[in-house]
Amino acid sequence: MNLTDLRIFVSVARSPSLAAAAQETHLTPSAVSKALKRLEENVGMPLFDRSAKALALNQSGTFLLARAQTLLALADQARADLLGGRAAIDCRVGGPAVLLWRHGRAVGDALQPWPQASLRMQAMFEDEALAALLRGDLNAAIVTQEAIEGRGEQLSEEWVVTPLGSVVQHLVGGKQHPLVRQLSAAGRRRRGTTKAAEGGVLQATTEQVLAHDFACPPRSMFCGVQRGARSDGWRDDQLPRRIRYWTDDIHLLLGFVKSGAALAYLPDFALEDEELVRIHVSDCAYQCVEQVALVWNKAHAAEWLHGLAKSVAGALDQ
DSSP: OHHHHHHHHHHHSSSSSHHHHHHTOOOOHHHHHHHHHHHHHHHHSSOOOEEEEEEEOOOOHHHHHHHHHHHHHHHHHHHHHHHHGOOOOEEEEOOHHHHHHHHHHHHHHTTTTTTTTTTEEEEEOOOHHHHHHHHHHHHHEEEEEEEEHHHHHGGGEEEEEEEEEEEEEEEEETTHHHHHHHHHHHHHHHHTTSSOOTOOOOOEEEHHHHHHHHEEEEEOOOTTTTTTTGTOOTEEEEEOOEEEOOOOOOHHHHHHHHTTTEEEEEEEGGGGGGTEEEEEEOOOOOEEEEEEEEEEEEOOOOHHHHHHHHHHHHTTOO
C-alpha cells in the first residue's frame, strides 16, 4: 500500500460522500474510486460496505483507519523534520470560535518560521474539537480546562496539555450606550475635566446595570450546551437580567453591543476593541473565570508543533 492511497482512504472514511472526499483531495470521484480499489486489492479485502447512496466503513476498514492515520502522521512528522523551515505544513487547529479569536494571531505568528505553512482555524465546540484531535483530523485543539477534565478516562495518554492562561468575563458596553455615556460624564465631573480617562473602567451598581437590555448567546460559547441566560456565565439566579437579543454569532452579538443597543458579559480580550468599554459592577461579588489550554499529540508531533505550543504559551507573557 502507498501513502497517497492511504490519504484518500482516510479522506473517504471521514467524509459524508465520495464527492466530498474527491473535493477535499482535489481529485475526480473516478480517481478516488480507483485509489480505494487499489488499496482493497493490496490488503486483500473490502474496506467499505457499498450501497447506491453511500460508502460505510466495515470492520476491516475501521481496523485499518486507525493505523492509516498513525502511519500518515508519522510520515508527515518525518517529512516536516527533514525539511525544517522549508516544510509545507498544513496546521489544523480547532476549538470554540471565541477561543480561536483570542489565540488565532499567536498561532499565526508561531508559524512565521515556516513560510510554506498554511493555517486552518476550524471553529467547533470543545467536545467536537477533542474528538477531531483524537481522530487525527486536527494538530491541536484550544479548549477550557473544564472540557479536558470532563473527558476523564477518555483523555489520551499521548496528549500534552499546554496552559494558555485564563479567560475572565467582564460586563461590556459600547461607547454609545446610554449607561456608558452616563457613567463617563459622571466620572469627568468628579475629575473636573472634560476628558475621560484613557482605558478607564467605569463603575456602576447592579441597579444601574439591570435597568438596561442585554445581549446573550443561548448556548455556551465554549461547550455549545443550551443554557439560556446562564450561557455567558452571568449569575441570573442572583441578578436576573432583561435579555433582549439572543444570538450564537459572536460578531452579531458584538454588533448589538457596539451600536449601544445592549450590554453583554464578554471575555476580557473583547476589550481590545476600542469601541468597547468595561463596566465594573461594584456590588457584584462573583466573577466568571475559565482556564484555557492547547491540547496536542506528542506522539505524532513534528518539531514545528512543539515550537508552536511553546510560542503560543509564551505569547501570553508578552
